[in-house]
Amino acid sequence: MRVIGIDLSGPRNHKDTVLTIFKQEGNHLQLVKWVNNLSDQDILKEVFEQSQLDELVIGIDAPLSYEDGGGDRKSDRELRKFIVSLGMRAGSIMPPTLNRMVYLTLRGIKLSREIENLKAAYPISLVEVHPGAIIGSRLSRQNIEYVLAYKKEQSARSFIRNLLTEQGLTQLPIEIEAESHSIDACAAALGAWHWKDPSYNEKWIYPACPPQHPYDYCC
Template structure:
């Protein structure tokens, strides 16, 4: 199984988009590669190429649906409550139709549907993931501050890269620490792995409600 984590940015902001690829071997995910500053076409090409090798599981950090009428989806409200219970800040969960979120939501919806239309050899599955919540829900309580500061602080990102090894994400290069989008892409892969692999389970999940909300949402 190949596991891909994508930290998506808006469609005009390729430089903050990062994709990571891991390969499941025995009971761990081994780092394969990462790509940054990438377009939709580059993302689709990479997913297609990975799908010629094995089953692909994709965790995307972006809204993959929106609430008809605007505002929070039910899953957004539930996840916000969950992360607050962990000691995290509620502001990282924003309504998909909020002005600063709409272009990211547009890209997430468009890209997920284009992935579904790829002509692949092995199956692909997609889950919406919140990387900060993936990290915060698995850290010990005494380390929760790391989940609150890693976007700004290099030492917190260094801590998380080492901690990923404890979570059985191995061979992650030190360069991942340089900025938070790469950490988020790895965390998206971790969340997607625990969602898909029957030996694990998400720390929180809101099940898909098709047709308007066609993907599970988890951390």
């Protein structure tokens, strides 16, 4: 199995779009590639190439649907309740049609539908993920402050890189701690792996409700 984690940014912000590729080795995921500054075509090229090698699982950190009429999806409300129960901030879950989110949502929907075109020929699974919730749900209560701080503090990212290693992600270079987008891309891969591999369980899941919401949403 190959697992791709994508921290997607808006259509004009290629610089902060980060993609990680992992190869499953027993009960671990080994990092084989880590890239940023990606256009949609760059991402699709990586997806296509990896799909030639093995079964491919993709976790995308971006809304892959929106609610008709705007505002929260039911999945957003449920995930917000879940992260608040962990001690995280409700504001990290934003409606897909919020002004600051809408272009990211547009890119996520477009990219997921383009990946759908590849799924007809290759074994590809796709899930929407929330990296902050993936991290927070795997931290002990006394360490929850690290997920609250990792966007701004390198020391928190260092702690989380170690957490990801403990969770089975190997070969993570220390440079991944330099900014949060790379941490998020690794966490996206972790969430997608636990969602797909029957040996593991996601910490929270909202099942797909097609056709409006065609993908599972998990952490």
